[in-house]
Amino acid sequence: MKKYVLTANRKVVDDVILHQIKAIKDFGDVEEGDLGGWIQKEDNLSHEGEAWVSDNAMVYGDATVLGNACVTGNAEIFGHARIQSEAFVGDHAKVSGYAFIAGDSRISDFAQIGGGAMVTSSTIFGKAIVERNASVHFACIGGRGYIVDKDEILSISNIWSVHDPLTAYVTLDKHLELTYKNFCGSPEEFEDYLQKEIKENSHQKKLKAAVEFIRVWHGAKGEWK
Numbered sequence: 749m750k751k752y753v754l755t756a757n758r759k760v761v762d763d764v765i766l767h768q769i770k771a772i773k774d775f776g777d778v779e780e781g782d783l784g785g786w787i788q789k790e791d792n793l794s795h796e797g798e799a800w801v802s803d804n805a806m807v808y809g810d811a812t813v814l815g816n817a818c819v820t821g822n823a824e825i826f827g828h829a830r831i832q833s834e835a836f837v838g839d840h841a842k843v844s845g846y847a848f849i850a851g852d853s854r855i856s857d858f859a860q861i862g863g864g865a866m867v868t869s870s871t872i873f874g875k876a877i878v879e880r881n882a883s884v885h886f887a888c889i890g891g892r893g894y895i896v897d898k899d900e901i902l903s904i905s906n907i908w909s910v911h912d913p914l915t916a917y918v919t920l921d922k923h924l925e926l927t928y929k930n931f932c933g934s935p936e937e938f939e940d941y942l943q944k945e946i947k948e949n950s951h952q953k954k955l956k957a958a959v960e961f962i963r964v965w966h967g968a969k970g971e972w973k
Contacts, residue, residue, distance in 0.1 A: 785820070786801070793812075794814035814831070814832045829844055835853045847867070891925050938959060
């Protein structure tokens, strides 16, 4: 059974006609009669599950949103991208190419995911770019992270919680950056953060040890600064 219809409201993006959608039954947080975002065709948004496109978000080309995924804000999904499971894409984020987003991933701000990148159960924010053959799992990438290969990211989980990994990666200008919970910055800035925000205990000691391991890992990448 269908859960939405294409309305007569239209707009053109890159010579593609998009239609605003309207819910025709209640599901998830969506109520019958709610107007959603914009899609090119019904193949862009599954009628199964609670998947939804809202606000001014756009899905077009051969891109697909399915499962319980949510695309909102001013996000754009196009190309052959696939958004599924409980994934969330919002703000001004863009997902294109053959990118695959799954799990409870959250893509926000001005992040860009493209090429053949695969992102599962991860958070990508800021102006981060993940593309080519990058593979990101249970990680958090922000700032100006630039990931094009699976070897350019190191995620250390279970220091405190599997949901709060310490992630290391390179930026567009080839510098090392770390993210942890609400922190995003250099290793030196992270050490200052540890002193100010986390008490002197086994948790802090594990994080300090993780930073030292990251420095060794980073030093092995001779082409990086």
